[in-house]
Amino acid sequence: MQGGQLIVEENTKLSSVLTPSKPGYIQSLTKIVGTLGPNSRSIEVIEACLKAGMSVARFDFSWLDGDYHQETLENLRMAMKNTRKLCAIMLDTTGPELQVCNKTGNPIDFKADSHVTVTSDLSKEFCAEVLPVDYADLAKMVRKGDTVYLGQHLFTGHETTSVWLEVLETKGQDVICLVKNSATLAGSMFTVYVSNVPINLPTLTEHDKQVISKWGSRNNIDFISLSYTCHAEDVKELRDFLKKQNLSETQIYAKVETVEGLKHFDEILQEADGIIFGRGNLGIDLPPEKVFLFQKYAVDKCNIVGKPVVITRVVDSMTGNLRPTRAEATDVANAVLDGADGIMLGAETLRGLYPVESIKIVGKICAEAEKVYNYTLHFKRIIKHVEEPMSYAESVASSAVRSAVKVNAAIIVVFTSSGRAARLIAKYRPHVPVVAIVTPRLQANSLKWTFSGAAQARQLLGVRGVYPILGSPDDVVSGSSSEEPGLRLAIKHGRSVGLLKSSDRIVVFQKIGDSAVVKIVEVEGQLLA
Numbered sequence: 001m002q003g004g005q006l007i008v009e010e011n012t013k014l015s016s017v018l019t020p021s022k023p024g025y026i027q028s029l030t031k032i033v034g035t036l037g038p039n040s041r042s043i044e045v046i047e048a049c050l051k052a053g054m055s056v057a058r059f060d061f062s063w064l065d066g067d068y069h070q071e072t073l074e075n076l077r078m079a080m081k082n083t084r085k086l087c088a089i090m091l092d093t094t095g096p097e098l099q100v101c102n103k104t105g106n107p108i109d110f111k112a113d114s115h116v117t118v119t120s121d122l123s124k125e126f127c128a129e130v131l132p133v134d135y136a137d138l139a140k141m142v143r144k145g146d147t148v149y150l151g152q153h154l155f156t157g158h159e160t161t162s163v164w165l166e167v168l169e170t171k172g173q174d175v176i177c178l179v180k181n182s183a184t185l186a187g188s189m190f191t192v193y194v195s196n197v198p199i200n201l202p203t204l205t206e207h208d209k210q211v212i213s214k215w216g217s218r219n220n221i222d223f224i225s226l227s228y229t230c231h232a233e234d235v236k237e238l239r240d241f242l243k244k245q246n247l248s249e250t251q252i253y254a255k256v257e258t259v260e261g262l263k264h265f266d267e268i269l270q271e272a273d274g275i276i277f278g279r280g281n282l283g284i285d286l287p288p289e290k291v292f293l294f295q296k297y298a299v300d301k302c303n304i305v306g307k308p309v310v311i312t313r314v315v316d317s318m319t320g321n322l323r324p325t326r327a328e329a330t331d332v333a334n335a336v337l338d339g340a341d342g343i344m345l346g347a348e349t350l351r352g353l354y355p356v357e358s359i360k361i362v363g364k365i366c367a368e369a370e371k372v373y374n375y376t377l378h379f380k381r382i383i384k385h386v387e388e389p390m391s392y393a394e395s396v397a398s399s400a401v402r403s404a405v406k407v408n409a410a411i412i413v414v415f416t417s418s419g420r421a422a423r424l425i426a427k428y429r430p431h432v433p434v435v436a437i438v439t440p441r442l443q444a445n446s447l448k449w450t451f452s453g454a455a456q457a458r459q460l461l462g463v464r465g466v467y468p469i470l471g472s473p474d475d476v477v478s479g480s481s482s483e484e485p486g487l488r489l490a491i492k493h494g495r496s497v498g499l500l501k502s503s504d505r506i507v508v509f510q511k512i513g514d515s516a517v518v519k520i521v522e523v524e525g526q527l528l529a
């Protein structure tokens with residue numbers, strides 16, 4: 001296990017600590033997933049989020065319903081149009097999550113050392129003494145000494161907006177608990193999490209299936225974040241379900257956020273398209289001193305197979321503050337140095353006071369960490385795990401990344417239809433942006449012709465360092481295999497956004513028929529090699 005890949009000797013000069021960073025078109029190669037909700041759903045705020053660097057929008061169905069999320073999504077679409085920035089759509093399932101409703105919505109104060117009864121009797125009213133939970137078997141599942149957390153995204157009992165309880169005893173359908181911290185719960189709904197107690201509900205619930213078949217299908221979603229993934233079977237089941245819903249292109253990011261998921265991490269990774277390392281829940285399921293270890297293990301495994309891994313819960317304190325804590329800021333950088341592809345913001349953007357600033361500051365920290373990332377070490381570590389003889393594509397893709405270093409290229413351009421070629425390049429972690437020209441593919445069923453490509457392009461927004469551009473279907477229709485239009489498009493785009501200037505070098509990776517080639521061009525069009 002590696003991680004903490006920093007080139008101290010070569011790149012880290014003390015003076016660079018004092019030199020202000022210049023913001024570029026690309027805020028960071030690391031991708032930022034923002035959860036959209038009450039404080040981040042107006043067109044104006046979403047536009048600012050996109051400009052700040054959010055490239056995947058998460059719709060968390062633990063909170064609010066399809067109609068609410070639909071309105072937010074329409075605003076996102078408008079914001080994309082206005083800013084001309086593409087953003088992928090991620091549906092986050094509720095899964096076997098327990099919830100408490102506060103029908104009156106009045107804030108309720110909990111006092112440390114008082115007692116509270118968590119009950120499955122839903123006829124009871126939510127108050128400081130009684131918490132009615134929508135799960136009949138709770139009293140059967142918990143034991144004396146277990147820990148129960150209650151909150152809205154944040155729930156460690158450290159914040160004054162979440163409560164931490166210790167189970168004292170169970171009586172019938174009631175669980176009597178000791179309140180461990182004083183807090184005020186304001187809002188109408190809270191999620192309940194019992195640390196280390198597997199809830200006997202399926203990972204993909206009937207409610208999730210309904211949401212996917214209605215909201216997911218209507219919006220042709222790019223990603224599903226499968227909450228509380230425990231086994232590879234969970235991913236397979238979702239994959240089968242997606243096929244039946246005509247959503248077979250939707251990618252599955254398994255959210256690993258329990259000890260059960262940890263135990264089956266390797267098999268889950270084989271089945272999933274990406275991993276979300278859910279530290280919100282894991283951070284309370286695992287002893288605090290163990291969380292970093294699993295993070296390093298998980299990120300390393302994802303890097304080796306070239307699947308994106310997204311780290312969650314990085315700047316909790318920014319939910320209410322304009323600056324992260326020192327520990328949070330350092331943690332974001334360390335996640336990048338571990339090899340994370342993306343950072344996910346939850347409460348910070350959903351209900352936090354500073355959604356845009358949270359994205360900006362996380363992007364800035366990521367960008368700084370990327371400057372000192374040890375790309376050479378990463379490359380060596382990845383290639384060591386690839387069996388020989390390699391596939392031609394893998395061999396040429398890795399060479400493209402090395403060439404980009406050797407010729408000091410400004411960008412790598414890759415042509416892809418499925419996104420596979422771009423992912424292969426990203427696996428070798430280039431130090432420069434990868435512009436992926438997604439070539440549409442003509443598909444026919446007995447009734448109509450359609451082009452695939454838009455979803456594949458948006459899905460690349462989840463891959464570290466990759467910036468997709470939709471190629472023109474005209475090239476495909478006319479059967480043109482000429483490289484010119486696509487490359488010209490990449491250069492034009494690169495120049496217009498300031499990624500490229502005259503005489504910059506570009507490494508191009510493309511597959512033509514069965515062969516894969518890498519070539520180096522100069523921006524003015526002159527071939528170097």
Ligand SMILES: Nc1ncnc2c1ncn2[C@@H]1O[C@H](COP(=O)(O)OP(=O)(O)O)[C@@H](O)[C@H]1O
Binds near residue numbers: 420439475
């Ligand atoms: N210079 C180019 N201009 C336009 N299309 C290209 C160029 N080079 C390759 N292509 C096309 O891009 C597509 C990418 O190849 P493909 O095997 O589909 O990649 P992947 O496995 O990533 O989906 C192919 O259809 C190929 O013909």
Ligand SMILES: C=C(OP(=O)(O)O)C(=O)O
Binds near residue numbers: 280
């Ligand atoms: C992202 C997480 O979960 P949630 O969907 O509850 O935010 C997490 O546990 O880190």
Ligand SMILES: [K+]
Binds near residue numbers: 060093094095
């Ligand atoms: K969720």
Ligand SMILES: [Mg+2]
Binds near residue numbers: 257278280281
């Ligand atoms: Mg969670």
